[in-house]
Amino acid sequence: MLPTYNRTSIAISCDYAAQIKDRLSMFDVVLRYIPNVKIMGNNILCPFHAEKTPSCHLWDDHFKCFGCGKYGDVISFVQIYFNLSFTDALAKLNCDFGLNLPIDRKPTLKEAVEAQKRWRAIIKERQEREKTYFALRNEYLAACAEFQRLRQNYFKYQPKPDCTELHPLFVEALQNLSYYDYLTTDLSEQLSRLENQRNDTT
Ligand SMILES: [Zn+2]
Structure with a gap:
Protein backbone atom coordinates (compact mmCIF):
# COMPACT_ATOMS: atom_id res chain seq x y z
CA MET A 1 0.00 0.00 0.00
CA LEU A 2 1.25 3.51 -0.79
CA PRO A 3 2.10 5.83 2.10
CA THR A 4 -0.64 8.30 2.95
CA TYR A 5 1.22 11.28 1.57
CA ASN A 6 1.50 9.70 -1.88
CA ARG A 7 -2.07 8.60 -1.84
CA THR A 8 -3.11 12.14 -1.08
CA SER A 9 -1.02 13.62 -3.86
CA ILE A 10 -2.32 11.05 -6.35
CA ALA A 11 -5.83 11.89 -5.22
CA ILE A 12 -5.12 15.56 -5.62
CA SER A 13 -3.58 15.47 -9.07
CA CYS A 14 -6.34 13.17 -10.33
CA ASP A 15 -8.85 15.49 -8.80
CA TYR A 16 -7.23 18.47 -10.52
CA ALA A 17 -7.26 16.53 -13.76
CA ALA A 18 -10.98 15.85 -13.36
CA GLN A 19 -11.68 19.50 -12.61
CA ILE A 20 -9.62 20.70 -15.56
CA LYS A 21 -11.34 18.27 -17.92
CA ASP A 22 -14.65 19.41 -16.54
CA ARG A 23 -13.92 23.06 -17.18
CA LEU A 24 -12.03 23.04 -20.49
CA SER A 25 -13.20 21.62 -23.76
CA MET A 26 -10.92 20.33 -26.49
CA PHE A 27 -11.95 23.37 -28.55
CA ASP A 28 -10.82 25.83 -25.83
CA VAL A 29 -7.43 24.19 -25.67
CA VAL A 30 -6.85 23.89 -29.41
CA LEU A 31 -7.93 27.48 -30.08
CA ARG A 32 -5.62 28.70 -27.36
CA TYR A 33 -2.48 26.76 -28.23
CA ILE A 34 -2.39 26.18 -31.98
CA PRO A 35 -1.66 29.47 -33.76
CA ASN A 36 -4.21 30.36 -36.49
CA VAL A 37 -5.94 27.03 -36.17
CA LYS A 38 -8.88 26.46 -38.51
CA ILE A 39 -11.65 24.17 -37.35
CA MET A 40 -13.54 22.64 -40.28
CA GLY A 41 -16.48 20.43 -39.37
CA ASN A 42 -14.81 19.71 -36.02
CA ASN A 43 -11.61 18.67 -37.82
CA ILE A 44 -8.25 20.41 -37.72
CA LEU A 45 -4.94 19.84 -39.48
CA CYS A 46 -3.19 17.39 -37.18
CA PRO A 47 -0.55 19.18 -35.09
CA PHE A 48 1.33 15.89 -34.67
CA HIS A 49 1.97 14.88 -38.26
CA ALA A 50 2.26 16.66 -41.63
CA GLU A 51 -0.92 16.61 -43.71
CA LYS A 52 -2.88 18.66 -46.25
CA THR A 53 -6.43 17.66 -45.37
CA PRO A 54 -7.55 17.85 -41.73
CA SER A 55 -7.96 14.43 -40.15
CA CYS A 56 -7.68 15.27 -36.48
CA HIS A 57 -11.24 15.20 -35.12
CA LEU A 58 -12.28 17.15 -32.02
CA TRP A 59 -14.99 16.25 -29.56
CA ASP A 60 -15.75 18.29 -26.46
CA ASP A 61 -13.76 15.97 -24.23
CA HIS A 62 -11.18 14.35 -26.52
CA PHE A 63 -9.43 14.37 -29.87
CA LYS A 64 -8.38 11.65 -32.28
CA CYS A 65 -6.27 11.86 -35.41
CA PHE A 66 -7.40 9.41 -38.06
CA GLY A 67 -4.09 9.93 -39.86
CA CYS A 68 -1.46 9.18 -37.21
CA GLY A 69 -3.68 7.64 -34.57
CA LYS A 70 -2.85 10.05 -31.76
CA TYR A 71 -5.72 10.56 -29.36
CA GLY A 72 -6.44 11.76 -25.85
CA ASP A 73 -8.10 14.37 -23.66
CA VAL A 74 -7.20 18.02 -23.07
CA ILE A 75 -4.41 17.06 -20.69
CA SER A 76 -2.75 14.49 -22.92
CA PHE A 77 -3.06 16.96 -25.82
CA VAL A 78 -1.00 19.50 -23.86
CA GLN A 79 1.43 16.79 -22.77
CA ILE A 80 2.12 15.70 -26.34
CA TYR A 81 1.98 19.17 -27.90
CA PHE A 82 4.42 20.73 -25.42
CA ASN A 83 6.23 17.54 -24.46
CA LEU A 84 5.32 17.87 -20.78
CA SER A 85 4.79 15.48 -17.90
CA PHE A 86 1.25 14.94 -16.64
CA THR A 87 1.69 17.26 -13.64
CA ASP A 88 3.41 19.95 -15.73
CA ALA A 89 0.54 19.82 -18.20
CA LEU A 90 -1.92 20.32 -15.33
CA ALA A 91 0.10 23.28 -14.06
CA LYS A 92 0.27 24.83 -17.53
CA LEU A 93 -3.47 24.55 -18.15
CA ASN A 94 -4.17 25.86 -14.65
CA CYS A 95 -1.98 28.88 -15.25
CA ASP A 96 -2.85 29.63 -18.90
CA PHE A 97 -6.59 29.41 -18.35
CA GLY A 98 -6.53 31.10 -14.93
CA LEU A 99 -8.29 28.18 -13.27
CA ASN A 100 -6.92 28.99 -9.84
CA LEU A 101 -6.47 25.41 -8.67
CA PRO A 102 -3.92 25.20 -5.82
CA ILE A 103 -1.46 23.21 -7.94
CA ASP A 104 1.79 25.00 -7.14
CA ARG A 105 1.37 25.13 -3.40
CA LYS A 106 0.78 22.62 -0.64
CA PRO A 107 -2.97 21.99 -0.45
CA THR A 108 -4.77 22.84 2.76
CA LEU A 109 -6.05 19.96 4.86
CA LYS A 110 -9.59 20.71 3.72
CA GLU A 111 -8.57 20.61 0.04
CA ALA A 112 -6.71 17.33 0.59
CA VAL A 113 -9.70 15.73 2.30
CA GLU A 114 -12.07 16.95 -0.42
CA ALA A 115 -9.74 15.65 -3.11
CA GLN A 116 -9.56 12.22 -1.50
CA LYS A 117 -13.33 12.11 -1.24
CA ARG A 118 -13.69 12.90 -4.93
CA TRP A 119 -10.95 10.43 -5.84
CA ARG A 120 -12.82 7.70 -3.96
CA ALA A 121 -15.95 8.62 -5.90
CA ILE A 122 -14.03 8.32 -9.18
CA ILE A 123 -12.71 4.87 -8.18
CA LYS A 124 -16.20 3.76 -7.20
ZN1 LIG B 1 -2.02 13.07 -36.83
Whole structure:
Protein backbone atom coordinates (compact mmCIF):
# COMPACT_ATOMS: atom_id res chain seq x y z
CA MET A 1 0.00 0.00 0.00
CA LEU A 2 1.25 3.51 -0.79
CA PRO A 3 2.10 5.83 2.10
CA THR A 4 -0.64 8.30 2.95
CA TYR A 5 1.22 11.28 1.57
CA ASN A 6 1.50 9.70 -1.88
CA ARG A 7 -2.07 8.60 -1.84
CA THR A 8 -3.11 12.14 -1.08
CA SER A 9 -1.02 13.62 -3.86
CA ILE A 10 -2.32 11.05 -6.35
CA ALA A 11 -5.83 11.89 -5.22
CA ILE A 12 -5.12 15.56 -5.62
CA SER A 13 -3.58 15.47 -9.07
CA CYS A 14 -6.34 13.17 -10.33
CA ASP A 15 -8.85 15.49 -8.80
CA TYR A 16 -7.23 18.47 -10.52
CA ALA A 17 -7.26 16.53 -13.76
CA ALA A 18 -10.98 15.85 -13.36
CA GLN A 19 -11.68 19.50 -12.61
CA ILE A 20 -9.62 20.70 -15.56
CA LYS A 21 -11.34 18.27 -17.92
CA ASP A 22 -14.65 19.41 -16.54
CA ARG A 23 -13.92 23.06 -17.18
CA LEU A 24 -12.03 23.04 -20.49
CA SER A 25 -13.20 21.62 -23.76
CA MET A 26 -10.92 20.33 -26.49
CA PHE A 27 -11.95 23.37 -28.55
CA ASP A 28 -10.82 25.83 -25.83
CA VAL A 29 -7.43 24.19 -25.67
CA VAL A 30 -6.85 23.89 -29.41
CA LEU A 31 -7.93 27.48 -30.08
CA ARG A 32 -5.62 28.70 -27.36
CA TYR A 33 -2.48 26.76 -28.23
CA ILE A 34 -2.39 26.18 -31.98
CA PRO A 35 -1.66 29.47 -33.76
CA ASN A 36 -4.21 30.36 -36.49
CA VAL A 37 -5.94 27.03 -36.17
CA LYS A 38 -8.88 26.46 -38.51
CA ILE A 39 -11.65 24.17 -37.35
CA MET A 40 -13.54 22.64 -40.28
CA GLY A 41 -16.48 20.43 -39.37
CA ASN A 42 -14.81 19.71 -36.02
CA ASN A 43 -11.61 18.67 -37.82
CA ILE A 44 -8.25 20.41 -37.72
CA LEU A 45 -4.94 19.84 -39.48
CA CYS A 46 -3.19 17.39 -37.18
CA PRO A 47 -0.55 19.18 -35.09
CA PHE A 48 1.33 15.89 -34.67
CA HIS A 49 1.97 14.88 -38.26
CA ALA A 50 2.26 16.66 -41.63
CA GLU A 51 -0.92 16.61 -43.71
CA LYS A 52 -2.88 18.66 -46.25
CA THR A 53 -6.43 17.66 -45.37
CA PRO A 54 -7.55 17.85 -41.73
CA SER A 55 -7.96 14.43 -40.15
CA CYS A 56 -7.68 15.27 -36.48
CA HIS A 57 -11.24 15.20 -35.12
CA LEU A 58 -12.28 17.15 -32.02
CA TRP A 59 -14.99 16.25 -29.56
CA ASP A 60 -15.75 18.29 -26.46
CA ASP A 61 -13.76 15.97 -24.23
CA HIS A 62 -11.18 14.35 -26.52
CA PHE A 63 -9.43 14.37 -29.87
CA LYS A 64 -8.38 11.65 -32.28
CA CYS A 65 -6.27 11.86 -35.41
CA PHE A 66 -7.40 9.41 -38.06
CA GLY A 67 -4.09 9.93 -39.86
CA CYS A 68 -1.46 9.18 -37.21
CA GLY A 69 -3.68 7.64 -34.57
CA LYS A 70 -2.85 10.05 -31.76
CA TYR A 71 -5.72 10.56 -29.36
CA GLY A 72 -6.44 11.76 -25.85
CA ASP A 73 -8.10 14.37 -23.66
CA VAL A 74 -7.20 18.02 -23.07
CA ILE A 75 -4.41 17.06 -20.69
CA SER A 76 -2.75 14.49 -22.92
CA PHE A 77 -3.06 16.96 -25.82
CA VAL A 78 -1.00 19.50 -23.86
CA GLN A 79 1.43 16.79 -22.77
CA ILE A 80 2.12 15.70 -26.34
CA TYR A 81 1.98 19.17 -27.90
CA PHE A 82 4.42 20.73 -25.42
CA ASN A 83 6.23 17.54 -24.46
CA LEU A 84 5.32 17.87 -20.78
CA SER A 85 4.79 15.48 -17.90
CA PHE A 86 1.25 14.94 -16.64
CA THR A 87 1.69 17.26 -13.64
CA ASP A 88 3.41 19.95 -15.73
CA ALA A 89 0.54 19.82 -18.20
CA LEU A 90 -1.92 20.32 -15.33
CA ALA A 91 0.10 23.28 -14.06
CA LYS A 92 0.27 24.83 -17.53
CA LEU A 93 -3.47 24.55 -18.15
CA ASN A 94 -4.17 25.86 -14.65
CA CYS A 95 -1.98 28.88 -15.25
CA ASP A 96 -2.85 29.63 -18.90
CA PHE A 97 -6.59 29.41 -18.35
CA GLY A 98 -6.53 31.10 -14.93
CA LEU A 99 -8.29 28.18 -13.27
CA ASN A 100 -6.92 28.99 -9.84
CA LEU A 101 -6.47 25.41 -8.67
CA PRO A 102 -3.92 25.20 -5.82
CA ILE A 103 -1.46 23.21 -7.94
CA ASP A 104 1.79 25.00 -7.14
CA ARG A 105 1.37 25.13 -3.40
CA LYS A 106 0.78 22.62 -0.64
CA PRO A 107 -2.97 21.99 -0.45
CA THR A 108 -4.77 22.84 2.76
CA LEU A 109 -6.05 19.96 4.86
CA LYS A 110 -9.59 20.71 3.72
CA GLU A 111 -8.57 20.61 0.04
CA ALA A 112 -6.71 17.33 0.59
CA VAL A 113 -9.70 15.73 2.30
CA GLU A 114 -12.07 16.95 -0.42
CA ALA A 115 -9.74 15.65 -3.11
CA GLN A 116 -9.56 12.22 -1.50
CA LYS A 117 -13.33 12.11 -1.24
CA ARG A 118 -13.69 12.90 -4.93
CA TRP A 119 -10.95 10.43 -5.84
CA ARG A 120 -12.82 7.70 -3.96
CA ALA A 121 -15.95 8.62 -5.90
CA ILE A 122 -14.03 8.32 -9.18
CA ILE A 123 -12.71 4.87 -8.18
CA LYS A 124 -16.20 3.76 -7.20
CA GLU A 125 -17.64 4.93 -10.50
CA ARG A 126 -14.87 3.11 -12.36
CA GLN A 127 -15.58 -0.11 -10.44
CA GLU A 128 -19.26 0.19 -11.23
CA ARG A 129 -18.48 0.66 -14.91
CA GLU A 130 -16.31 -2.47 -14.82
CA LYS A 131 -19.18 -4.38 -13.22
CA THR A 132 -21.56 -3.21 -15.94
CA TYR A 133 -19.01 -4.16 -18.59
CA PHE A 134 -18.55 -7.73 -17.32
CA ALA A 135 -22.28 -8.24 -16.85
CA LEU A 136 -22.86 -7.07 -20.42
CA ARG A 137 -20.08 -9.30 -21.69
CA ASN A 138 -21.63 -12.35 -20.01
CA GLU A 139 -24.99 -11.46 -21.50
CA TYR A 140 -23.36 -11.16 -24.92
CA LEU A 141 -21.58 -14.53 -24.63
CA ALA A 142 -24.80 -16.21 -23.52
CA ALA A 143 -26.69 -14.66 -26.45
CA CYS A 144 -23.98 -15.85 -28.88
CA ALA A 145 -24.20 -19.40 -27.50
CA GLU A 146 -27.98 -19.37 -27.83
CA PHE A 147 -27.72 -18.03 -31.38
CA GLN A 148 -25.29 -20.85 -32.27
CA ARG A 149 -27.57 -23.49 -30.74
CA LEU A 150 -30.61 -22.21 -32.65
CA ARG A 151 -28.64 -21.98 -35.87
CA GLN A 152 -27.39 -25.57 -35.56
CA ASN A 153 -30.91 -26.83 -34.87
CA TYR A 154 -32.24 -24.85 -37.79
CA PHE A 155 -29.97 -26.76 -40.17
CA LYS A 156 -30.11 -30.09 -38.34
CA TYR A 157 -33.92 -30.30 -38.23
CA GLN A 158 -34.74 -28.83 -41.64
CA PRO A 159 -37.99 -30.53 -42.77
CA LYS A 160 -37.54 -33.34 -45.33
CA PRO A 161 -39.68 -33.06 -48.50
CA ASP A 162 -42.10 -35.81 -47.37
CA CYS A 163 -42.52 -34.76 -43.73
CA THR A 164 -45.91 -33.73 -42.44
CA GLU A 165 -44.90 -32.24 -39.12
CA LEU A 166 -42.15 -29.73 -38.35
CA HIS A 167 -39.64 -30.71 -35.67
CA PRO A 168 -40.22 -28.55 -32.53
CA LEU A 169 -36.53 -27.56 -32.42
CA PHE A 170 -36.77 -26.35 -36.01
CA VAL A 171 -39.85 -24.33 -35.12
CA GLU A 172 -38.07 -22.90 -32.10
CA ALA A 173 -35.10 -21.90 -34.27
CA LEU A 174 -37.36 -20.37 -36.88
CA GLN A 175 -39.14 -18.28 -34.26
CA ASN A 176 -36.07 -17.06 -32.40
CA LEU A 177 -33.14 -16.82 -34.79
CA SER A 178 -33.75 -13.31 -36.02
CA TYR A 179 -34.29 -12.04 -32.48
CA TYR A 180 -30.95 -13.50 -31.33
CA ASP A 181 -29.28 -12.18 -34.43
CA TYR A 182 -30.52 -8.71 -33.51
CA LEU A 183 -29.64 -9.18 -29.83
CA THR A 184 -26.02 -10.25 -30.45
CA THR A 185 -25.44 -7.33 -32.84
CA ASP A 186 -26.95 -4.87 -30.38
CA LEU A 187 -24.99 -6.23 -27.40
CA SER A 188 -21.76 -6.26 -29.36
CA GLU A 189 -22.25 -2.57 -30.26
CA GLN A 190 -22.93 -1.69 -26.62
CA LEU A 191 -19.83 -3.65 -25.61
CA SER A 192 -17.54 -1.87 -28.03
CA ARG A 193 -18.85 1.49 -26.81
CA LEU A 194 -18.01 0.49 -23.23
CA GLU A 195 -14.62 -0.82 -24.36
CA ASN A 196 -13.81 2.55 -25.90
CA GLN A 197 -14.77 4.29 -22.67
CA ARG A 198 -12.56 1.91 -20.69
CA ASN A 199 -9.62 2.58 -23.01
CA ASP A 200 -10.12 6.31 -22.62
CA THR A 201 -9.97 6.20 -18.86
CA THR A 202 -7.17 3.70 -18.23
ZN1 LIG B 1 -2.02 13.07 -36.83
